[in-house]
Amino acid sequence: MNDPDTNNHDAKRRFDHSSKKPLKRPFQMDDAQTESNDTFLDVDHAAAFLGIAKPTLYAKCAGKTIPHIKKGKKLYFQKNELVEYLKSGRQRSRRSDAR
Numbered sequence: 001m002n003d004p005d006t007n008n009h010d011a012k013r014r015f016d017h018s019s020k021k022p023l024k025r026p027f028q029m030d031d032a033q034t035e036s037n038d039t040f041l042d043v044d045h046a047a048a049f050l051g052i053a054k055p056t057l058y059a060k061c062a063g064k065t066i067p068h069i070k071k072g073k074k075l076y077f078q079k080n081e082l083v084e085y086l087k088s089g090r091q092r093s094r095r096s097d098a099r
Contacts, residue, residue: 039079040069046077050086 047057060066067081
């Protein structure tokens, strides 16, 4: 028997509370589609992953400063490329520079 409280809790977790729209889950391409089996994120998930606002993410895409894929009017981001993008911005601390 389904517990209504559990179903309600699951539904609440899938909502973006700022816009009250359900979030789509990231998807993975199967091995037939890609060799590396990378996870692709939509704009909502990519912005959340990076910890930036959606308008900031759109600006970075327009300025071609962040790796992305545009298919029609939709933008997609490979999670491993976003991790590399974050790592490329890593700065050395003053402590390690002083040595």
